[in-house]
Amino acid sequence: MPPAQRHPTMADVAERAGVSASTVSRTLRGMSTVSPEVRVRVEQAARELNFAISRQASSLVTGKTGVVAVLAPTLNSWFIGSALSSLGPVLRAAGMELLVYVTPDMTERAAFFERLPARRNADALMVFSFNLTDEETARLDDLQMPVIYVSQRAECRPSVYVDDVAGALSGTRHLLNLGHRRIGFVQTIGASGFTFSSHERLLGYQQALTEAGIPLDDDLVVATPVGHKHRTAEAIGRLLSLREPPTAIFAEQDEVAVSVLWTLRRARIDVPERISVLGFDDHQMAEWSDLTTIAQSPDELGRAAGELARALINDPEADRARHIVLPTRLIPRATTAPPPAAAPDPARTEEKLR
Amino acid sequence: MPPAQRHPTMADVAERAGVSASTVSRTLRGMSTVSPEVRVRVEQAARELNFAISRQASSLVTGKTGVVAVLAPTLNSWFIGSALSSLGPVLRAAGMELLVYVTPDMTERAAFFERLPARRNADALMVFSFNLTDEETARLDDLQMPVIYVSQRAECRPSVYVDDVAGALSGTRHLLNLGHRRIGFVQTIGASGFTFSSHERLLGYQQALTEAGIPLDDDLVVATPVGHKHRTAEAIGRLLSLREPPTAIFAEQDEVAVSVLWTLRRARIDVPERISVLGFDDHQMAEWSDLTTIAQSPDELGRAAGELARALINDPEADRARHIVLPTRLIPRATTAPPPAAAPDPARTEEKLR
DNA sequence: ATGAAAGCGCTAACAG
DNA sequence: CTGTTAGCGCTTTCAT
Numbered sequence: 001m002p003p004a005q006r007h008p009t010m011a012d013v014a015e016r017a018g019v020s021a022s023t024v025s026r027t028l029r030g031m032s033t034v035s036p037e038v039r040v041r042v043e044q045a046a047r048e049l050n051f052a053i054s055r056q057a058s059s060l061v062t063g064k065t066g067v068v069a070v071l072a073p074t075l076n077s078w079f080i081g082s083a084l085s086s087l088g089p090v091l092r093a094a095g096m097e098l099l100v101y102v103t104p105d106m107t108e109r110a111a112f113f114e115r116l117p118a119r120r121n122a123d124a125l126m127v128f129s130f131n132l133t134d135e136e137t138a139r140l141d142d143l144q145m146p147v148i149y150v151s152q153r154a155e156c157r158p159s160v161y162v163d164d165v166a167g168a169l170s171g172t173r174h175l176l177n178l179g180h181r182r183i184g185f186v187q188t189i190g191a192s193g194f195t196f197s198s199h200e201r202l203l204g205y206q207q208a209l210t211e212a213g214i215p216l217d218d219d220l221v222v223a224t225p226v227g228h229k230h231r232t233a234e235a236i237g238r239l240l241s242l243r244e245p246p247t248a249i250f251a252e253q254d255e256v257a258v259s260v261l262w263t264l265r266r267a268r269i270d271v272p273e274r275i276s277v278l279g280f281d282d283h284q285m286a287e288w289s290d291l292t293t294i295a296q297s298p299d300e301l302g303r304a305a306g307e308l309a310r311a312l313i314n315d316p317e318a319d320r321a322r323h324i325v326l327p328t329r330l331i332p333r334a335t336t337a338p339p340p341a342a343a344p345d346p347a348r349t350e351e352k353l354r
Numbered sequence: 355m356p357p358a359q360r361h362p363t364m365a366d367v368a369e370r371a372g373v374s375a376s377t378v379s380r381t382l383r384g385m386s387t388v389s390p391e392v393r394v395r396v397e398q399a400a401r402e403l404n405f406a407i408s409r410q411a412s413s414l415v416t417g418k419t420g421v422v423a424v425l426a427p428t429l430n431s432w433f434i435g436s437a438l439s440s441l442g443p444v445l446r447a448a449g450m451e452l453l454v455y456v457t458p459d460m461t462e463r464a465a466f467f468e469r470l471p472a473r474r475n476a477d478a479l480m481v482f483s484f485n486l487t488d489e490e491t492a493r494l495d496d497l498q499m500p501v502i503y504v505s506q507r508a509e510c511r512p513s514v515y516v517d518d519v520a521g522a523l524s525g526t527r528h529l530l531n532l533g534h535r536r537i538g539f540v541q542t543i544g545a546s547g548f549t550f551s552s553h554e555r556l557l558g559y560q561q562a563l564t565e566a567g568i569p570l571d572d573d574l575v576v577a578t579p580v581g582h583k584h585r586t587a588e589a590i591g592r593l594l595s596l597r598e599p600p601t602a603i604f605a606e607q608d609e610v611a612v613s614v615l616w617t618l619r620r621a622r623i624d625v626p627e628r629i630s631v632l633g634f635d636d637h638q639m640a641e642w643s644d645l646t647t648i649a650q651s652p653d654e655l656g657r658a659a660g661e662l663a664r665a666l667i668n669d670p671e672a673d674r675a676r677h678i679v680l681p682t683r684l685i686p687r688a689t690t691a692p693p694p695a696a697a698p699d700p701a702r703t704e705e706k707l708r
Numbered sequence: 709a710t711g712a713a714a715g716c717g718c719t720a721a722c723a724g
Numbered sequence: 725c726t727g728t729t730a731g732c733g734c735t736t737t738c739a740t
Contacts, residue, residue, distance in 0.1 A: 007473070007474060007498065009732095009733055009734085010733065010734065011733080011734095019710075019711085020710065020711045020712080021711090021733085021734080021735090022710070022711060022712080022734095022735080022736080023709085023710060023711075025734065025735060025736090026709095026710085026735095029735090033709060033710085034709070034710085035709060038709080038710085050496075052469070052470065052471070052473040052474045053474065053733090053734080054414075054474045054475075054732090054733055054734070055410070055474065055475050056409070056410040056411075056413045056414045056419065056474075056475075056732090056733080056734090057410075057414055057716090057732075057733035057734040057735085058733080058734050058735070059410045059716090059734090060408075060410045060411055060414060060715095060716045060717065060718090060732090060733080060734070060735090061715075061716045061733090061734055061735045061736075062716090062734090062735065062736095063716080065410065067453075074435070074439045075429055075434075075435040075436075075438045075439045075442075076432065076435035076436040076438075076439045077435065078430065080429075080435075081428070081429040081430035081431065081434075081435045082429075082430045084429045084430075084454070084456065085428045085429045085430045085456050085458055086458070088454065088456030088457075088458070088462075089456065089458065089462055092455075092462065092465065097455075097471070097475070098453065098454045098455075098456070099421075099451055099452065099453050099454075100438070100442065100452045100453075100454050101442065101446075101451075101452075102438065102441075102442030102443065102452070103442075104439055104440070104442070104443065108442075108443055108446065111446065115406070116406065117406070117451070119361070119406040120361060120406045120407065120408045120409065120410075121408075121409050121410075121451070142404075144361065227638060227641070227642060229642060229644075258642070259642060262642065262643070265619075284581060285639070287581070287583075288581060288583060288612070288613060288616065289616070290583075363716095363717055363718085364717065364718065365717080365718095373726075373727085374727045374728080375717085375718075375719090375727090376718095376719075376720085376726070376727065376728080377725090377726060377727075379718065379719060379720095380719095380725095380726085383719090387725060387726085388725075388726085389725060389726090392725085392726085407717090407718080408716095408717055410716090410717080410718090411716075411717035411718040411719085411732090412717080412718050412719065413718090413732090414716090414717080414718070414719090414731095414732045414733065414734085415717090415718055415719045415720075415731075415732045416718090416719065416720090416732085417732080709740100710739100710740085711738100711739085711740080712737105712738090712739080712740100713736100713737090713738090713739100714735105714736085714737085714738105715734100715735095715736090715737105716733105716734090716735090716736105717732105718731105718732090719730105719731095719732090720729100720730090720731095720732105721728100721729085721730085721731105722727105722728085722729085722730105723726100723727085723728080723729100724725100724726085724727085724728100
């Protein structure tokens with residue numbers, strides 16, 4: 001009988017089942033070379049002793065830790081939270097655990113990259129939404145384990161991300177199809193780690209305009225940090241005070257789009273009658289606000305990243321530069337509509353005057 | 355020289371520094387019994403080889419894993435996300451890592467409790483916002499490691515939570531002080547794992563009313579799931595159609611309070627002129643919406659939980675039933691004001707008639 | 709199909 | 725102050 005205050009070991013289980021430790025190990029790992037009767041005895045003994053295997057010990061010999069590490073700037077983010085919530089079960093199904101390194105500030109981040117603690121303690125590293133410096137990327141390349149870039153495109157390295165260009169393109173097309181010709185774009189600044197998506201979305205917007213033969217107008221692109229009412233109001237003010245103000249505003253992120261809605265509402269500008277508003281993400285708040293938006297699925301992203309990690313860990317021959325690109329889809333709701341008929345459209349006015 | 359495709363071990367470092375493995379071990383753990391010159395040599399050798407210690411190996415002998423496990427129903431939650439984001443750095447400062455078990459559904463949860471994988475793979479377990487069954491709690495009691503209950507009160511077990519009763523009490527008092535006498539309360543239903551707080555907040559509300567000599571009225575308490583516009587509108591409708599409708603509405607959660615704001619706005623009921631709205635949490639959205647609310651700090655909670663974990667792990671003599679209760683504070687913003695003077699207050703009307 | 713033995717990388721006694 | 729030695733709990737040859 002094992003000492004009371006200690007976890008039972010395989011030796012304890014072996015003794016109780018009347019077999020050797022090797023057999024216990026084989027049984028518990030589901031190897032086929034164990035006779036059915038012995039298997040039953042071992043399993044029962046393990047259950048009775050409430051045995052749990054020590055990963056530390058087994059990884060010492062197998063060289064696999066059974067752990068996937070995640071590096072994320074914060075967990076307090078709709079996007080990362082959702083992705084990790086669906087990553088968890090995927091890993092569990094593969095018998096792996098989830099180790100999280102949060103680096104809310106530069107100090108923490110520097111500490112991570114200096115010590116690279118994941119090195120010996122995980123089989124793969126997943127990097128979430130980061131703007132890595134070249135030096136940091138180089139450090140990760142030396143890591144001797146698969147590094148998966150999530151929500152960012154990393155050349156020649158495995159990565160999983162959403163097709164932001166296509167998303168913004170289809171969103172802008174939706175506005176164009178409704179008849180809008182002056183479309184404002186609100187960029188987000190200072191969102192730690194999301195500049196990659198930010199840039200791509202602007203690109204999609206511009207591409208759609210070009211496609212429609214509408215010249216780009218820098219005055220239509222403004223920026224605001226997320227969650228700063230005043231700054232957002234200011235940015236919208238710049239748009240509204242243009243000689244030809246936009247009839248639609250495309251915010252790069254739902255959280256900002258909702259701020260825009262508040263600003264317009266306060267200014268008594270009806271949405272969508274006077275101005276249409278379009279978001280990106282399909283954040284919970286989008287549904288609550290009845291905001292038309294371009295949906296991406298962080299859940300799917302988490303799952304895909306998990307599968308990719310599993311594949312790369314188990315199969316060293318796997319494609320080490322595989323990119324998984326996830327689609328977006330437009331969700332039309334109540335904040336987009338055709339532009340007002342009486343819109344002050346100088347082009348049209350001129351035509352009438354002629 | 356160590357093989358190229360393998361991590362260097364202490365033996366490799368020892369050889370390079372011309373000392374024994376024990377000395378390397380002592381040096382790297384910062385023990386004082388190492389001569390300065392040797393320390394320098396060892397540290398340099400370790401750096402040159404890019405050595406990282408294997409936790410698996412050291413925990414095998416020390417019996418400590420250097421890991422704190424967290425059990426959480428989801429990571430996609432403002433509250434849990436914030437708490438974990440600040441827990442991470444606390445643990446890192448103590449040289450520990452953060453292992454996360456997410457159990458988004460009952461299947462995952464059952465799987466966790468059946469295998470209790472944390473058992474051998476962590477030094478402490480932190481349970482976030484869960485409604486555990488007695489059986490589940492009993493399983494955790496058997497775990498042979500400190501289990502810290504976060505955001506819930508667990509009798510005779512270490513736990514960390516916010517003083518919800520006091521918070522709701524002070525919030526309700528604020529409304530009473532403004533002159534409100536009919537105060538509606540909106541409960542949240544179906545929020546996985548938060549029924550503890552939910553109950554406590556109702557209690558605080560009731561306590562404040564009783565204190566003020568106002569009889570409780572069940573009609574003033576309605577419930578809605580979070581994020582269901584229609585259900586929320588319905589609940590508010592029940593309040594508005596009372597014979598004596600409330601002049602203030604206290605929503606147990608900011609996310610619901612914001613929904614309430616939307617509902618009232620759509621109904622063209624001015625806030626706070628006609629009806630005051632009060633939330634609880636100080637969610638980001640509260641600031642954006644200029645919502646008066648009772649703030650709690652999940653960051654502090656995460657930090658406190660981390661400190662408690664460290665204390666319990668390092669000191670077996672520590673108080674194993676210690677409760678840390680965190681304060682809340684009222685943040686007055688733009689959604690609360692005195693009730694309308696012309697409010698249909700039958701009591702006052704009667705007085706006038708007399 | 710099963711057991712014996714060696715060893716994964718590290719730490720902790722114990723000598724010196 | 726430093727080296728030697730003996731495991732920690734498991735997996736993996738290699739026998740049988």
